[in-house]
Amino acid sequence: MKRLSRWFINGLLAFLPISITLYVTWWIAALAESVFGAPLRSWLGMRSNDTGCYFYGLGLAFMFFLLAAIGFFLEFYIGRTMMSWGESLLSHIPGVKQVYSSIKEILDFFNPNKKLNQNNYMVIVTLTEHIKCLGYVTRDTMDTFRSGQLGGADEVVVILPFCYQMGGNTIIVPRSMVKPLNLSFEDGMKIALSGFVLSGEEPAQPLPEIIRKAVDQADAAKT
Secondary structure: OHHHHHHHHHHHHHHHHHHHHHHHHHHHHHHHHHHHHHHHHHHOOOOOOOOOOOOOOHHHHHHHHHHHHHHHHOOOHHHHHHHHHHHHHHOOOOOHHHHHHHHHHHHHHOOOOOOOOOOOEEEEEEOOOOOEEEEEEEEOOOOOOHHHOOOOOOEEEEEEEOOOOOOEEEEEEEHHHEEEOOOOHHHHHHHHHOOOOOOOOOOOOOOOHHHHHHHHHHHHHHO
């Protein structure tokens, strides 16, 4: 019975990621067909029960090229200006502002084209003698932020992400409480968000310059 349970769990863990991925892909394709299918048929001069040159998946292909065209348009000044104008309009609508800004921040977090500030790096924060947390630095000094009202040159801002969900706690701590890690942001977040279930282990690499500098500053703050 124990072996059967292990087989079931292994099969479930193998099946769920594949099935969820296929379902999301199917849902996006079905959504694209429902939104763009009828307009495409009308544009092609076809009736709803005609097949003609239309085939399933054409709506998805049209949505892909439409989004690519919008992305291409945003490469230009006029596109970015119109996007900024639209965002400004949404930011003045009560209720819509909070929803839009939250969704945009989440999507920006996963946007590969938006690079993190070069001063972002993973750290271990020592909260007490026996409690440590994994987080990442978003600002390596506070003396230049708001004229130093919230902290000084020897204090850093660290985000402690929650496991298996978006969000986290933002703390301001002395530099001596953080230990920079030789981890990429992607590997560090993989470890933090999974609660150390995913290791993200890689062969040791030379310390990047920003992390080497942070290590020296942390060591200096402790002495």
